[in-house]
Each structure stands twice: as structure tokens, then as C-alpha cells.
Amino acid sequence: MIDGGTVEVIRHYFVSTGEQMRRTLIQTAFNAVIYEVHDFGISIYDGDLQLIAEAPGIPEFLGANDYAIRKGVEHIGVENLEPGDVALLNYPYWSSSHTYDAILFAPVFVPGASSPQAYLAVRAHWMDLGGKDPSYVLDSTDMHQEGLILPATRVVKKGRIDEEIMDILRFNSRMPDLIIGDFNAQLAAMRVGEQRMVEIFEKFGLDVIDQAIERIIAHGESVARDAIRALPDGRWSAEDWMDGDGITDDPIRLAVTVTIDGDRMIADYSDSSPAVPGPVNLPFGQTQSMARTIFKSMTTPQEPTNAGHFRPLEVIAPPGNICHAVYPAPTFAALTTAVGLELIHKALSQTLDSVPACSAGDMTTFDLTGIHPRSGELFSISQNEGIGWGATKEHDGGNGLQHPCTSGMHNTSIEVFEQKAPVIHERLEIRADSGGAGRRRGGLGTRRDIRAVTPVEILAMHQKTRTRPWALQGGKEAESSAMIAWPGTPRERALSTERFDLEPGESFHHFAGGGGGYGDPLEREPERVVDDVLDGYISVGAAARDYGITVAADGSWTADERRTAYEQEGRDGQ
Amino acid sequence: MKPGSASRYRIAVDIGGTFVDAVAQDVTTGELVSVKVATTPQQPTAGVLEAIVALGIPLDQVEVVVHGTTLALNAVLERKGVRTGIVTNEGFRDIYELGRGDVPFEHMYNLRYEQPRPLVRRRDTVGVRGRIDHEGSVIEDLDEAGLVEAAGRLIRDNDVRSIAVVFLHSYVDPVHERRAADLLKEHFPDTTVSISSDIAREHREFERTSTTVLDAYTRPIVDTYLETLEEGLRGAGLERPLLVMRSGGGAMSVGEARSAPLMTVFSGPSGGVTGGANVARLSGRDRLITFDAGGTSLDACVILEGEPTDVFEARLDTHPVLIPVFDIRTIGAGGGSIAWMDRDLLKVGPQSAGADPGPMAYGRGGRQPTVTDAALCLGYLEPGELFIDGRSFSLELATEGIRDQIATPMGMDIRDAAAAIFDVTQARNLGALREITVERGMDPREFSLLAFGGAGPMLGPMLAREMGIPEVIVPSEPGVFSAWGMLGADLVHDVGRSVIEPLEAETLERLEAVFEEMERAATASLSKQDIDPEHCDLQRRLDLRYDGQEYSLGVRVGSGESAESIRSRFDAAHLERHGHNLDGAGVEIVAVRVRGVGTMLAAALTESPERSGTSHRAGRRTAFDFATREVVEFDEYLRADLVPDDHLSGPALVRDPTSVSVIHSDQRFHLDRFGHIVITREEDR
16 A cells, blocks of 8 residues: 555645646636636546546636536547547536537546546637627527537547637637637647646556545545534525526526535435526536535635545436526526525525625626727627625625635726726725625625716626525625616616617616625624724614614714613523 | 945845845955844844844945845735825725735635735725826816815824825826825825825726835835834944845835835845846856745746746735736745644645744744654754754654654654655645746756755755756855845836837837836936946836737837837747737737846856865765665765865765755766856766
């Protein structure tokens, strides 16, 4: 048996291989969504397709390649794979994402071995593969409106790129140079990974590597199982509602039942809505990644991920459910994960006091496109607005942060935005009182006002403007997101997910939601309430209404009868 | 420096986390003296003065003192800056607090992430009317009365002592910021005012605000510190200038540093990189990686063709700063990294025992074994050897820790367990070195490794043999190399400005005036620092990007160079860095930069006098050889006893006052004519 030092050395080699692939991808990618927004995921598997290391760019791609590569290898047949082959997969029901996330995967053959000893996968967001509309598709009703499909197609065979297939890609994209450039970047990352993996196998030998992989995965599994074992056994359910599917305004139910049974956890989404006509259905692999993100945060948040970490988790969603889309259900605009991510927390909050209240539960994204008056050319720019995060037992929620599904992303600078799009910002501020009140207050959302200088088209993407983000332990719900077009005019309208046009001088106000509160607001320390008022995080009115504290301009304060009675009750009860 | 100085010595002094390092070089002979004293966190100038006095050099014979300080950095890390307010556009006072909305990478899966409190409280931020658009047109006039009234509230009611003024698009036209500064200075003469267009005239409002806030937050503190230090040195007899090391290389006068404190934040590590660049240039190495392993951190920087790689944006704790800095990466941990069992796997770090309590062998209460303890068990360090404060290493304590916490649980003997700790440490460092080279499309095997810091000479050679790096250089005085590097710093002044324009002949014609204005500013600043304008080297640079990209690449440009020529140089740089070009795409200018360099008496590497004969061996001792993975006899030398160009074979230990070079049995080494230990592979013989 090999020693624990050697296992750790080999583990570092694997993790660093993933990291080197990540840096190669960022260094060589063509489109900013890859090298700035980090909309990608990189994974390394052993010969049995067990995950041994990964380098995701954003949390929601956690383990997302696992489902995809199994389906892809199964489709091609492992016996048909040869050294130098690279396959391309974006069939959403296998790829675990929408059609513009293109996955390249490849077997790694170690000299002398007859079957693949490892596999590599690199997923990245491509700018266009011929969907029905430019940019995001918001109202497709079947997959065939969402662009060209590649079902694990070998685009590189024995090391040679198939130029005929590349031509098909080129002729099916509105931005052929970008996607071919990104394809090459993914391929470059793959080559770096392949070279390192072969070196590692040659350095340590197949037998030592096999033992090390087994130990690495067993270690991951035991850490995760111990973390789950420390939780109480039981079964808890939770539900939440999203705005609609882009076709109708009917709210859509998402639900989970979480079971903890000894050292394992089951997340069952069967009670969620059946699949809907519009493009908000989730491929099953994406549902699995959504559940894994929370599972990882609760068990092994600091460790580089391997297959063992997820062995104690079972994810269930029956085919035909919104959480398990089947052909030809549309999946393009599945902001569903933004609402669904924290449902496991909501279920477990019935037994655990360590989970946070909900974030705003929405990605609150908008894109602007149009013809720039100065260049005469098409421009397209997006904004990923910050939202409030949920309060925890110990601390207030964060203000204006990216949604936890995409927490490493950035908002777009106002100055860069105004250079690229013919608009002027009139405000970007923290939304006072938008966080749910509580002993610990939910994080605050933001308000952004934008006025068009010349005509622009806006794609608004929201999923939580009609219901409020949930709170915990007596805290208050937060304010929801909102997109108000033509504010203060007779045309004023609240929008969720749709396209609209602004003429010169017209404007919109964009409100990002806050996070839920935690604990009874009457228990919040008066000094914190006063600080919140002086900093303008809450209004004087909210301090009185929610916290029972009247704050004067000089910072002096008095408690009202309700609060005094509450405190008295607390003392008497002790 | 103006010629004609008869001064004999130059001094550099570098404050680290634990020690103040000072070196003095005799300009006439090249001879070096060095000292280390403990830092004095309560009164930082005391330790600096103590170190300088301890050198025993008469200060009236000193030509220059160069100082690397961590004061501004610590003020931010410890949140001990002055109460700072922000004055910005109405409706935008939360740009600073909201930032870019990203959660740090290391908190990717932390849904209970606790956002750090901003340095400026929201109550200390105000918006005033007035707006400029992205082309520099004033679309609303500045509300001057409102500005004075709002700032007055911050100063009088909130006790704000320093104000950061940041208006949208001020990088295009700073007119409102400059007017605001005049008004504030007129009405509130006791308040420090920092305006963003002076400090970082670059686009992206949050990063510019963060930089301006940090300036306002630290300036009064750095100002007082440098004033006190300069007075102290004058009192001790120094007649010549005190210079401060800049984060992005070069040095500046105290006056300059007092008005631009952020330029000093990474001044300590930048000494090592400057020294590395000098070694690379003077010894003719094109590609070099600096490998600075101390007690608590391990920093690396890539040097290409004698130039350290640099960037114009850095992070100070969680705060972005738009200042030129060397691209130094912390890639792992130093001698203090803790080894521990995570179930059946052996881990090293990320926790560090630091200097206090330090490794178990220090006997100061450290309860977990570290890399330094492993080094003792492997035979590389001398038990009983003295540290600076007079205590000695205890082999017993080190052995006990490794036996009980690592060897016994793993079922190994102590030497093998200690070797496993080195293996794991090395696997981390090795991955990190590959990562910082692969992201430039390069391979670490194309580089020389310059190993310094307390643990660098011990860890560097074994890392090189594992990675196939052909050569390790251990400079003389590796323990105080960062301070030595400062001796060779030039005076530097950088000027930069965001200019968003297409790269076209017409734009370049217009920018000629901007370049000239910036060159005048750089020259003026250097002449104020005693550099003769004729000795100023002015370097022009453009930051460029393809249309649609956000981040840019810097390209050196010549005076009057054509757009086509610049374009083709940018294409080449992009190809090298990113592996492709965008042939059809337009190229956009993002920033115009000028660097003024005033050459001082460059710290030459001094060549040792010719000596022949054989090196004197101090002894032999048994230690662990990573080439054979066995305990073997190592030859032991003191560096002073090595004869230049006497080529010797490992296994060997070469001792310096505060470090040891560990050379394994498949390696060779010799002292070169500059006094560097050069370690190469036996197979390359």
C-alpha cells in the first residue's frame, strides 16, 4: 500500500493539472464570457469516469461535466475511442446545460495501455450557435429553436481536426470567428491536460496511480459522510415559486424533499412542476449540479472536488419534470437554478439553525443591444446585478453580491457600460429597506436607473419578481427584484423575463432584491439598528416598524412598548 | 544622483513581518555588510533606525538610504488608517461599497460568506450634483455650494479627516475633481484631499474609487512615519537623501512617497524582484524566476529579458489598487507551514506557525510540526544553531513532533516522514510554478531559478531537479537579498491615463501632446528628486486591446511610431501571451503611460578577485538525499570557503549566515565570479 504522503503528492499533481488547463483556457479564449466572466468548467476523470479533479469557473458548473461525459462516452462507445480523439457535445439533456455551453471531452491513453486511463472535459459558453434570436433565446418552445446540436461528435479524430465538421459549426453561427477561437482555446487546454496526465502516469506508474485515486476518492467520501452523519436524520420538504416560463405568466412551483439517513442525503425534486412549454426546464445534470453546490457548501467547501465528495448524495427528479427535461423540452433560459438553488437550505432550516436565509433568489440580469450611433455597429453588453444575500445566525447578509450560483462573476463597470452602449446611468445605489428585517438583517439589493440616448433593445431576465425571498427563525422576507420600464409615464410596466425597446430619452429602473432576515427583529441590538439608520441601510420608519426603535437624527434612540414588552417577556421567561 | 559625490556607502533597509534587514555596500570595494534586527511594531521607525545604526557605518559617509516599508500595507490590513469620506456624483455614493459584486474565489462554495466591512462607512459618503459623460462633455455643472456644504457635514459632524473625491468619467476630464479639490482645500485646509484623476487616471469607477480611498486612508499615516524617519536619520548624521522603494520597481524621494503612499505598499517584495532583474541582466540570463521563500510565504515572479513582469492593477487584501506593481505571486508557503494528518493523507499548510510561536524546534510553544522541523530531521539544519535572538533549534522537539503527529500515524520512520513532508510541500510549489509560467504560454524548464529568503536555498534545488529546471542560482547574502536588491533601484516616476480611442494615425497625432505633457511631468518629478533631466530615460507605453475585449496588454512604443507598426507589435504580443490574434478586429487604445527612469549608480554585481585552488570543506554530515532517497554523507561548506569556478558535486550543504543551500547527489555546483552559488544537473555536465 502506498503512503499518505505519496497520495497527497499525486492529488496535488491532479489538481494542478486542472488549474493549468484553466489558465490555458483563460489565456487563449476569444470571448470575454470565458476569460472575464469565467463561464466554464474543467474536469479530470479516471478510466472509469470517476471525477479526480476539477477547476470550475463558477459554482453552478460543479460536477456538471460528470453527467455529460458519461452520456457522451456511452454514445460513442468506449471501444470506439482512439488516442487523439476529441468529441464535442451540447445536446442539453446530456450536456447538463443549455445548447450554447459546448463541452469538449477526450480520452487520455497512456502508452502501453489498451483502454483510456483518464478523460478530460472542458466546458465553455459559446457566443452563438444559431438559436432563433441573437444573444439569449427567451421564448423557445422546443430544443430545435435553440441552435445547432452536436451529440458527442468527434471533431478531432486521431489528432486530426475534421474540417468538414468545423465548417458546419462556422455556417451555423452568427459569430463564427469567436466560436472557432474558443474551440481552439478549449483544445489547447485539453492538450496541456493530456500532456500532464501522461507525465503523471509515467512518473508514478499505473499501479501507484490507481491506488492513489482510490485513496483520494475514499478520503473525499469519508469527509463528506462524516459531515452528513453529524446532521439529524429525518425528512423535510420546501417549495418556492418562480415567475414564469417566458411564454405565460403562470408562476411555476419548485419543490424539494430532503432526506438525511445516517451518512447519506437524498434531494428529491419530484414534487416540482411538470416540464413547462418555455425554455426554463432543467436538464437533469443541471439539477444534480444545483443540489451538489449546496451539498458541497455543507460538507467540503474548501477541498478541490473529487467523485467521493458526492457519493453520499442522491438526486432524484423523474423524466418529464421541470427538473429533468426530456426531448424536445426547451432549456435555453434556465434561470430556474437561481430560485431552486437554496431550496435544500429551506428544507433543512426546519431542523438546522446553521443554514442562511435565502438570497434574493434571482440572477437579475439584463442585456442591452442595438446599433451604436458612433460606430454604426452592433453592440451587446450585459449587466449581472448584485443582490442581497441571506442573513445567517451570526451575521447580516452581504449587500449587492452576485447570486451564489455564479458568485465569482463581476458586475459591469458604469464607465465601461457607457463607453459601449448609448445610455446614461442616473443612479446606482443600495436599496434601503430591501433586506429582510431580523436579529440579523438580510443583505440589501440595489437600484440602477438607466436612460437611453439613442434606441436600444433590452433583454430583461428575472425569475423572482412576484414572490419574496424567504426568511428564517422569525426574520422578515426581503423585497423582490423588479424591472420597471418607462417609469413615471403612462406606459410604466413591471417586467420579468422579456425583450423591450427604449427610444431616446426613455428609461428603466432596475431593482435587485434583498436577502431574507434571520431571527426576530425585536432581538436586534439597538446599536446595530441605530448604525443601520445612520448608514441609511434602513429608514427611520423601518427601524420603528420592524425593530421597535425610534432613532433621532443625532443617533439617540428609544424602544417602543412592543419591544419593551418583548424584552420583558424574554426576561420573565428565563 | 548628481555626479561628484564622494560618498562611500549605500544603505538599504527592508522591514519584513519579523525582522528588519539592513545592508550596506561600500561603493568603492563592493563589500557588503548586513544585519537583522527584530521589528518594533509599536514604533516602526525605531527598528529601522536601530538596524541602520547596527551596520556601524558612519552616516555622513553614506550616499543614499533606500527604504522598503510595509507601513501603508499594515495600516490597511489592520484597519488603522484615518477616518475617510467619499465625495462623488449624486446617486452614486454606493459605488465604493457595492464594488464589482464578486465573492472571492476562495469562498466559491461558502453560502455563509461574511462580507468584509468597507473601509469607508456609508454615512461618510455623499453625492453632489454635476455629471460628465464618457466623452468628457459636461452634462450637468458641478454644484459647488452643495459640495462644500456636504463635505463640511462629513468633516464637522462625522469627524472625517481625509476625503476621497471621485466623479464618473474623470479619467476623460478631471475638471470637476480639480475644482472640488480647490474648494475643499480652501474651505477645509486641515483635511487631506485625494482626487481620483491625480492618483489613478484610469477608467472603471470602482477600482479608481478604491485606489483613491486607500490613498486618503493611508496618506496622513505614511506622511508622519516618513517625516519621523527622515528626522531620525538626519539626527543620526545622514546628509544625503532617503529614498523609498516603489511597488512597481525603482525608488522615489521621501517627498514623493509622502504624497503618493500607495506607491510603497509592496515595496518590500519589490526589492527582491529588482535584485532578481539585476542578477538576470548582469549575468546574462534571459528567463529567470525569483523564488523567495521565507518563514511565512513563498513569492515568485517571472523575469523576461531582464524585465520583471508587471501589472497595473493589484489587490491589497480585498481592495483593488490601480498602481503599477511587479506581478509577484504568492505560490505556497515557507518554512513555517504546518504538516498535519487529514485522516490518512498527509497535508502541509495552508496554516503556518509563522515566526511566533514558529516551528516546534524553536521551543516557543509551537505544537505542530512544520517544514523547518522536517528540515532538521532530514539533517539540513544544524541543531543548536543560533537564531538571531540567541535561541537555538532543538532537534529533540522537532523529532518528537514529527514522530508523534506524522511518522507514527503513517507507520513510517522519522526520516521518511520528514521526507514526505518535503515531497508534499514540493508538489504544491511545483504546481504553482507551472501555473505562473503556463499562463504565459511558457515552460518552467526554460528558466533559471533564483532562490533566496531563509528557506529558498533549501527548497529551490530539490524543486529544480524535480521539474527539470536546469539551473538554480543562490545569490550571496540570500537572507537579505530583498534589501540588496533595493541598492540597485533606479529613481522611477510613472504617469498614466485612460484614453479610450481607436488606434489610428489621427489618434496618435492627437496623443503626441498627451505623451509630451506626461513626459514633462515625469521629468519634472525626477528633477525635483535631484536627477539631471539629461539623465532621464523616458519610456512610452500604450495599453491596447482588440475591440470588444475588456482587459488590455501594454506595448512599448517609440516616439513618432506609426499606427501600423504599433498594431503589428500588439499583434505579436497578443500572439505570444494568448496564442492567437484577431486579424479582422480593430485595436483600441485604453491607456497612455510614460515611465521616467533616472539612473543612479547601478548596484553592480562585484566580481570576486581571481583565486585558484580548491575549496575548503568545513566537514561532513549525514542528511537525506532526494536523488537516491537515502541518508548519505553530505559535504559541508561555508560559502566564504568556496573558490570561484571550482566545480563540485553533490550531495553537499553550503551554509550562509541565515540559510543553507541543499544540493543533492545528482547535482553539481560552483561559485561564479559574482559570488553566486550556481547549481546545475550532473547530467548536463
